[in-house]
Amino acid sequence: MADIKDPENTIIMTLKDGDVTIQLLPDVAPKHVERMKELARAGKYDNVAFHRVIDGFMAQTGDVEHANMENNYNPGRAGTGGSDLGDLPAEFSKVPHARGSLGAARSANPNSANSQFFINFKDNDFLNGQYTVYGQVISGMEHVDAITKGEPPANPDRMISVKVAADV
Numbered sequence: 001m002a003d004i005k006d007p008e009n010t011i012i013m014t015l016k017d018g019d020v021t022i023q024l025l026p027d028v029a030p031k032h033v034e035r036m037k038e039l040a041r042a043g044k045y046d047n048v049a050f051h052r053v054i055d056g057f058m059a060q061t062g063d064v065e066h067a068n069m070e071n072n073y074n075p076g077r078a079g080t081g082g083s084d085l086g087d088l089p090a091e092f093s094k095v096p097h098a099r100g101s102l103g104a105a106r107s108a109n110p111n112s113a114n115s116q117f118f119i120n121f122k123d124n125d126f127l128n129g130q131y132t133v134y135g136q137v138i139s140g141m142e143h144v145d146a147i148t149k150g151e152p153p154a155n156p157d158r159m160i161s162v163k164v165a166a167d168v
Contacts, residue, residue: 009033010165011040011135015147016157020140021165022102029091029134032104032113036134037164039064039083039115045162047071051078053149053156057124060105061159062116069158078152082114090132097127100144102135119144 004010004021011022026033039045039062049067052060061067065081066074090110097103101120104113113132120127121144137144147157 004165007166008164009037011036012161012163012165012168013045013140014160014162015140015143016160017143017146018140020143021138022135023138024102024135025095025133028093028095029104029132031088032091032132032134035083035085035088035115036117038085040162040164041167044083044115045159047158047160049073049078049152049156049158050147051075051152051156052118053147053153054151055149056121058103058118058120059144059147060116060118062105064115069156075152075156079116082116085114087111088113088132091134092129092132095133097124097131097133098136099123100137100141101133102137103127104132104134106131121145 009024013020024033044064047070050059050061063081066077099122103118105116106113
């Protein structure tokens with residue numbers, strides 16, 4: 001596991017092949033960081049599918065409304081929902097959409113991010129300044145690379161658990 005310097009702003013995401021450690025960026029996107037920690041602490045991300053995984057681009061997950069594989073997975077609706085906490089304002093920055101960065105998924109409206117996010121498989125500079133970046137994978141990227149691909153995948157992978165490192 002990575003050397004965790006700020007456990008209150010670090011996420012441990014357990015996938016089928018192992019743990020992924022994500023350093024959140026509260027100085028860059030404080031509202032997005034708080035939302036992720038709130039949903040993680042409530043267990044809302046546990047068992048949520050990666051419903052859109054494009055090889056060479058990114059893996060998207062976080063639809064807590066329609067993509068929990070234990071109680072409400074709906075492949076036809078996965079990716080259309082969020083949390084009941086409402087949308088977040090965009091928090092654009094100069095932080096690039098580099099390999100392993102965490103970006104806020106949203107609709108065409110820049111201020112529509114909620115619970116969904118994606119992890120970039122490679123540097124996706126064309127997304128810079130258009131989607132909020134609020135975290136970076138610091139270990140376990142090989143487990144992200146192994147996520148089953150598809151839109152949606154026939155047998156999607158899921159986040160087994162998502163925890164704030166300070167709580168583990």
